[in-house]
Amino acid sequence: MKNILPVLIIALFIFSVKTSVSADSDLDTIEKRVFETLENPDVDDAEIASLLRTFTSDGKWPGINYEDVSRTGFEHRNHSGNMVTLARAYQKKDSKYYKSGEVKSTISAALKTWVDNDYICDNWWHNQIGTPNNLVTLMVLAGDELPEELVKKAQPIIGRANISAGGARPGGDRIKIAGIEAKNMLFLGNREKFDEVIKVIEGEIKHVEWIGNDYGFGFRRIVGGFDNRSAEGRGIQYDNSFHHRTDGVNNTLSYGLGYADAFVEWAVYTNGTKYAFSEEKLEELINYFLDGICKTCVFGKYPDPGAKNRSISREGTLKPYSATTAENLLKTTDYRKKELQEIVDIRNKGIKTTLSHATFFWDSEHFSFQRPDWFTSVRMYSTRVYNMEWPYNSEGLLNHHRGDGVNHVSLTGDEYFDIWPVYDYLKIPGTTVMQKPEFPSENEIQKLGETDFVGAVTDGIYGAAAFDFKSPHDPLIARKAWFFFDNEYVCLGTGISCRNNDFPVFTTLNQCLLRDDVTVSANDISSVVERGKNKFENVDWIFQDGVGYVFPNPAIVNIENEAATGSWWKINKQSDSPKDQMSLDVFSVWLDHGKRPSNKTYEYIIVPATTIGKLERNVSKNNIEILVNTAEIQAVKNKESQICQVVFYKAGELEISNNLKLVSEHPGIVMLKMEGDKVSKITVADPNRELDNYHLSISQKITNPGEYLDATWNAKENLTNITIRLPRKNYRGASVSIKL
Structure with a gap:
């Protein structure tokens, strides 16, 4: 024993020295990488x-x-x-x-x-x-x-x-502040503190519980509101959107992007050293990047203008993203390597995306839909989230209605680039807005939604979104829904009512940069529209810059295609905001519901990536069947894909065809994939977020109930009564798909 003890002491000493040398070597490696990046x-x-x-x-x-x-x-x-x-x-x-x-x-x-x-x-x-x-x-x-x-x-x-600073809030700017402190510790040579800060950075990659879990349904009746919460709710949400604050506003493409970049920066710095982040954390971050950030982008490259908040009032805010984040992630792991490489190639080489998706961020009330040739999204709000970011630092001063069901559509990603100084903020794509002469003050921009029924149904490829809209700014209500398919999507509005008798109510189809002649077909005669502001009757369709606007029933439509003027200073009072007047050619198209409308409706089809020839042949118009558009039910059937999407604002039933009936026992959204008159897949969602199970019936006998489905045949009613288990806890609001 006496002979062994000195040997053990020597061995421990050698191990300690080697460990210390190894740690110093790792720090030297990291410090060199930091220097090279900052100098680059x-x-x-x-x-x-x-x-x-x-x-x-x-x-x-x-x-x-x-x-x-x-x-x-x-x-x-x-x-x-x-x-x-x-x-x-x-x-x-x-x-x-x-x-x-x-x-x-x-x-x-x-x-x-x-x-x-x-x-x-x-x-x-x-x-x-x-x-x-x-x-x-x-x-x-x-x-x-x-x-x-x-x-x-x-x-x-x-x-x-420093990680104890007031701004270093978990899920907020903590990871960014920790990164600054880590660099300072490298400069000072404080290894002990550096070790501590690196652990904080790695630990910040996590999903956090959405505050709506406690204060969702009936939230407006809780004294204290969001300030009464016990959880902060900041950070990556379980739907892969990002909340920077406690207002539930989607910050994925602002703070959420900076959050990801700060982590990726240190993942690269520490890669291959003792400080390297775990594979589990890298995978969690990559999932957020691909399924959150990239699916909130047009083709994974351009920011979705509908997901932008006050930063919309900054020059260049919609410029394409670089490939740096994806390239750096590829340096650290092989996880989802093929998808990351495609994002790199899309951003660097301009290749066409292969991804088609329908994604609903249920924690943020944001829906995005993409095909290789086009992208669109819908932004909504409810009693669970606020409509818009507060206009901090006097930015985004006219954003009052930019959450009211805004629906941009893109073929290239730059249709709205830097249009914001000349924008008419009462005519935002997809929104139904009272045309008042003056906006409320900037302090009136952020409002909590006043309705619970807001959400979407999706199977990952197709989907529909619904918004029981009640304006927090004006005495205006409407029920709005969007139904998305491969080549077109359908926009329905109903119950449009406003108690104000002084100002008309408009529903805007689009307002974007004017890049092409505007062609209008009315009474089956098409012609190019002269520049200016005009009203057209009996309109069948409109075409501009590759996008068609089709009316199932001839409509009275307003079109403006001329220069608009404005300045960045109008929407952003930062001291360096340009004050010079600027002019851009703008295309706007809208429907006028008149003053004090009562139970008005609209129906139109957006056909992206189309041609005048296809519009003349009524390709999309013939493919779409609008089954019903009332305050109780809105439903659309796509004949080509054999998909039917139905929004039930209350319990009800719908005759989809002579041989198929659908019954919903409560409010909800249902999507049916059919083969003839037979249903092959059911997808359901609960926008109210209050159900544990979805109860519906179809006039088809089902004999193979699965893990999430119970089915009972009712021979007397000729219906199968179906119970589908819905997601719970952090996944309330998400959809469930059942193959039959």
């Missing part, structure tokens, strides 16, 4: 020359308002950004300013200005994320060569980004 962006030597030339003796740059620290100002971000740009040039060997003494002294003088003044913005984000991120980037790139006193003074400012 291109440097424009002309820009560097300008920054050096204009830098003043008092350590500032002209054109930056150093006095305004308001939420709409804080141009100081340009000062800290300039320091980072100079630091990149200083480290880039292919820049003429590589290791330039003038660049180094300018950085030092600019940093001294910052640490001496410690600029604090009224918006916490700049103080805990924006400024610390720029300063830590500066430290990683050039901190070792800057005056030690300045580096030391910068640390408390960078340190405002």
Whole structure:
């Protein structure tokens, strides 16, 4: 034993040394990767020359308002950004300013200005994320060569980004703030704290319970509302949408995208080291990226304008996404490799998507539908979620109706690019809106929905969405539904009523950039419309930029195809928002329900990726049968695909054909796949989120009930009574499909 003990001590010592060396080696690897990534962006030597030339003796740059620290100002971000740009040039060997003494002294003088003044913005984000991120980037790139006193003074400012900071809310900006702190710990060489922060980053990838589980049905009757919740509800939802705040608003393409990118960034940095993230967490993130982010995008590449909030009022907000996130995920795992590679190729090479899907994000009341040639979506809200993001920092100032069943349609992804300064925010595609002369104040934008029956049914490929709409802004109600198929989708509205006698109510089919002649067919005669604003009677169909608008019954339609003017400043009061008037050619088409409408209806078919020839042959019109459009039931049958979709706002029955009857014992949405008069698949959903089982009957004998289905034949009524088990807990609102 005496001889063994020294050997064990020596072995433990050697193991400890090896472990320590290994950890240090891993940290060196990670630090090198971080440096290379931060240094990587291109440097424009002309820009560097300008920054050096204009830098003043008092350590500032002209054109930056150093006095305004308001939420709409804080141009100081340009000062800290300039320091980072100079630091990149200083480290880039292919820049003429590589290791330039003038660049180094300018950085030092600019940093001294910052640490001496410690600029604090009224918006916490700049103080805990924006400024610390720029300063830590500066430290990683050039901190070792800057005056030690300045580096030391910068640390408390960078340190405002820490996992205990107020902004580091779980599921919110916590992962982004943790990433900033991790970089700072690498710079400082604090391995113990770095270990802790990396675990926080990995742990943030998780699904969180939607607040609507407790405050969904009947939510408006709970005192305190969302502020009375026990769970935060921030983060990746179980439907793979993303909530940044506790309002239930879909933030997938804003905060949710930044959330994913922050995790992916560190997944790449730590890959192949002892700090590498688990396969389980990587798979969870990839599922969110592919099934959440990418399915909220047009062809997985362009942002869906219907999913955007206040950021719609920023220039370039609908520009296509880069392939970087997907490329980085491919570096870390082989999970869903083929799908990730397709996203890379779509974004880099412009290949055509192969994915067709019908996806409902039940936690966010958002529906998206895609075919290889076109994409569309529907945005709704209910008693479970708010209609729109609050106009923080005076952005998105006219977004009052951008959740009211908005329905954009895209063939290319750029049909709405930067149209927002000239947009008519009372004529938003898919919405039914009272045409008031003035908008309520920006403080009246965000409203909680007032109806429970909002949702969709989908089997993953086909689907229908329904919105029991009650405007929180105007005395207006309507029942709106959308029915989606391979080559077209049907839009139905009923019960449209408004108590206001002063202003008309419009349903807008589309408002997008004018890219083509507008052709109208009325009384079976088609002609190109002159530019301007016109009303047409007995319209059969309209065509513009590859999209057809078909009316099952001749309709009176308003069309506007001319230049519209406006400015970014009208919708975004940030200090750097352009104030100049601009003009764009815009196409708008809408239906006028008149003043004080009572129980009005509309019926139209959107036919994307079509031609005038197909419209003239009535291809889609002949393929669609609108079975009923009343306040109780809305139903559509597609003859080619043999799919019938039905919205029951109350219990009822429907004759689908002479030989097939459908009965629903309560409100809900049903989709039937048929083979002749026989039903081969049933898909159901409960928009009210209150049922454990869906009860329906069909006039067909079913003999093979499955795990989620009970069936009893009622010979007297010639009906099979069916009970389908619905999703529960975090999946209420999702659909169930049963093959017969």
